[in-house]
Amino acid sequence: MSLPSITHARLLDTATELFYTEGIAATGVDKVVARSGVSKPTLYAHFRSKDELVTAVLERRHAERVAMLDAWVRTHADSPRERLLAVFDWLANWHASEGERGCAFVNTVAEVAGPGHPAQEVARRHKRWMREYLAGLASEAGFSxxxxxGSDLMLLVDGANARVLVDGDLAAATDARRLAAMLIDAYQESSQ
Structure with missing residues (x-):
């Protein structure tokens, strides 16, 4: 790995942690610079603005989430129905280990100003991907x-993330899984 890419990764790692744990508005570039151990000119050599850094953090989170979630689902579930529910198992596991502030994508949309902010488009794209991912699993399971x-299950995912953020309820994804199982059963019955 070349030196610039190590610095780039360090900046992204630091910004990812700070933006998530302390909030985007509360985290200035001075704090990112101080925590990452690089100079402000170095930060601006990699990212032209804080907005660009926020967007890069979300882009990386999206790429990680895509790879991580599907690997989890395929490893932890055998049947198509169980794959749908495994999404909620993954979410519960993530909340317990590092997701105590809910969804970084929703949090970002709430924090960044203006509908034209590039990070908002990344968040919308991520949410569309997640709905399509759930719909793909539902298609594999043979639902009509x-x-x-997929859209209905996404409401449960977003609701669980919101409950974690608002109430600190780290069991929200487990509750959402229970509701998802009921919803899947209702869809299955209506398909027959």
Whole structure:
């Protein structure tokens, strides 16, 4: 790995942690610079602005989430129905280990100003991907309206993330899984 990419990764690692744990608005570039151990000119050599850094953090989170979630689902579930529920198991595991502030994508949309902020588009793209991922799992499971089921399950994912952020309820994904199982059963019954 070349030296510039090590610095780039260090900046992203630091900003990812600070933006998530302390908030984007509360975290200035001075704090990112101090915590990462690089100079402010170095930060600006990698990212032209704080907005660009926020966007890069979300882009990286999205790429990690895509790889991580599907690997978890394919490893922890055998049947198509169980794959849908494994998404909630993954979410519960993530909340317990590092997700005590809910969804970084929703948090970012709430914090950054203006609908034209590039990080908001990354967040919207991530949420679309997640709905499509759930719909794809529903399609694999043979549901007649996988898009609708995927969208409904996404509401449960977002609700669990919101409850974690607002109430600190780290069991929210487990509750969402229980509701998802009921929803899946209802869709299955209506398909017959």
């Amino acid at each position: 309206d996988p898009q609708r089921l």
